[in-house]
Amino acid sequence: MKMLDRWIEGSARDLARRTARRSVLARLGTLLIGGAASIPLLPVARGAEPSRLPAPGEPSSDTPQGNPSACEYWRHCAIDGFPCASCGGSQTHCPPGTELSAATWIGICRNPTDSRDYIISYNDCCGKSSCGRDPCNRNEGDSPIYMPARSNDVNWCMSSKSNVYHCTISAVLGQASE
Numbered sequence: 001m002k003m004l005d006r007w008i009e010g011s012a013r014d015l016a017r018r019t020a021r022r023s024v025l026a027r028l029g030t031l032l033i034g035g036a037a038s039i040p041l042l043p044v045a046r047g048a049e050p051s052r053l054p055a056p057g058e059p060s061s062d063t064p065q066g067n068p069s070a071c072e073y074w075r076h077c078a079i080d081g082f083p084c085a086s087c088g089g090s091q092t093h094c095p096p097g098t099e100l101s102a103a104t105w106i107g108i109c110r111n112p113t114d115s116r117d118y119i120i121s122y123n124d125c126c127g128k129s130s131c132g133r134d135p136c137n138r139n140e141g142d143s144p145i146y147m148p149a150r151s152n153d154v155n156w157c158m159s160s161k162s163n164v165y166h167c168t169i170s171a172v173l174g175q176a177s178e
């Protein structure tokens with residue numbers, strides 16, 4: 001009988017140890033930390049960054065489709081603003097003294113070199129008065145301003161330290177179609 005008592009007591013203690021609140025929380029914590037390390041960064045953080053992917057082939061810079069200052073530049077199919085390449089920056093970098101907006105307008109443009117569609121992020125550069133050079137307004141896929149989430153006629157600097165708009169970059173985020 002003593003042996004049975006000891007066995008029952010041991011099993012009960014073991015069960016209590018395994019199901020104790022602290023032990024369950026400790027295991028949950030380990031799971032969360034381990035799991036979080038294996039999850040890639042959320043797209044929100046990456047949305048504001050110019051792509052680190054190799055840029056697709058560019059048309060010759062002697063043609064308007066390959067000239068980042070021209071409105072005909074292939075990445076500008078959905079732009080509404082001043083291309084930063086005309087304002088002391090480039091198609092992927094803001095001019096010195098300005099800050100890249102975290103929120104962006106997304107367009108899909110066809111690259112004439114490989115006839116593929118690419119997702120283009122039109123981030124505004126903020127913190128200096130309007131660049132005023134070579135305005136472009138191509139608007140492919142744009143909707144009227146009363147649908148702000150689908151309109152490119154929006155000052156995306158509203159999400160930045162300064163809401164003063166200067167110019168717009170056009171970074172390739174990735175391929176839109178195979």
Ligand code: ABN
Binds near residue numbers: 080152154156165168
């Ligand atoms: N996203 C370019 C822009 C800035 C200010 C006002 C309209 C459009």
